[in-house]
Amino acid sequence: MPLINNELFLRIASPTIAGLAMVAAWEGVCRYYNIPSYLFPAPSAVAATFIEDTPTLLRALWMTMRVALIAFGAAVILGTLIAFVFVQSKVIERAFLPYAVVLQVTPIVAIAPLIIILVKDTQIALILCATIIAIFPIIANTILGLRSVDHGLANLFSLNKAGRLQTLIRLRIPSALPYFFGGLRISSGLALIGAVVAEFVAGTGGRQAGLAYEILQSGFQLNIPRMFAALFLITVAGIVLFVAMVGLSRLALGDWHESEVVAET
């Protein structure tokens, strides 16, 4: 059975086949029991709605993704800066890290209404919510990374009279990269979750309607296939973000870091 042992087959073909089998089973069950599509739609019904509503749904996807991506970018930039500041001084870290933790443990659903009331521009409010939830993994992982410098290498640098900046650029930042990319993966997913949750709370419709609004709206209209189609888009967006982060991390670390190196036997 050479096919079973093929890496590519295992990684791509096998989940695809499993997925198709599940969709087929789902379709079969819906048809066999004649389940009405306003209760639980068959995949074919979802697909039909999707094709029908493509422009609206894609527009909604773009609105949600825009919020998620801007928030993700803001979380990465701000989170990294905050981590650098925290690492520079123990006093600053001691003073402010507890509040970063408070931010992390407070459920975003609970503070989103407040933010949406306080911030006039809804788009900015949405971005703010998503940023708050996405920033913590970046801060935590980058701090951990900047701190996890090999002791021997640190000695080597001080032995060669390396300056603070040299040590930062040549030692601390490269040491931190694997942790940083770990943070990116978590944070990208959280940014999307944050965007969707904030949209639910804000309930923005009209030209700025995102996928969450489409889901809510479809629910009110009992258009369940459309709800599923929107849900499917959110999932795909999440997967795309995750795969992009994995690719980015492989690009940056592929040559040297254990987590990215394919075991050679």
Next chain:
Amino acid sequence: MQAAVEHLDTRRVAAAAPAAARHATGEPVVEILSAEKVFANGTRGLAPIDLTIREGEFVSLIGPSGCGKSTLLKLVAGLSEPTDGRLVWWRSGFDRVGQDGRQLSFVFQDPTLMPWSRVESNVRLPLDLAGMSKAQAAKRIDAALDLVGLTEYRRNYPRQLSGGMRMRVSIARALVTEPNLLLMDEPFGALDEFTRNKLDSDLVSLWWGKKLSVIFVTHSIYEAVFLSTRIVVMAARPGRIFGEMVIDEPHPRDDAFRTTQRFAQLCRDLSTMLTEASLASG
């Protein structure tokens, strides 16, 4: 117990006499003057130590685990400060090593390479940190890689090398600065006997003929006898110098030396002294 120590002491003086004449001419590279190390948790790492390393010497430190060999090496490297006493490098008035342009290199027990850099970049690191020009550095890197026989692996990452090869990269990095004093903390401890002997021989021929002084920590009696001009035996709790042995076999030594009667005798003597040192360790 006391008698054994005194016996050792007389032999130590007898053996040291001819060598004293040989090395008296060498300028002191580092003078350790009653340096003492007490750690923050109260551990006495080193009782006051007096030791002078002179130019051209190859001094091995040997002793039971925990006797302060690494601690002493870190003091000499300036990586840690003595709690009491002081160190003087190259008779200079400088209180920090290397301020007069003389170079000190340290080979750690682990290769301690940057996994994200290729072999050549790892070797170049000390020169980069010193701000040397690319062209000037290139020549030195070629020479250092050639010396350790890794020229064809220069574009590899550390993970693509064997343990012995990584250690050689670490040695190339230490040599690229053309140091006056080389500190090595059990550099070949993790390697097999054969590779270790090979690297020992390479090290001897490398050191010979240069104005290089070496302080070499090891657990291997054979390695110490083969390499050293002088062996310092330490005892533990507190870490201190227990005795010294001079190996006045002429250099450069080759593998034939390992099979001589004299080599066997020196190893036996050192082994005896080491056993005494272990017994004297509280």
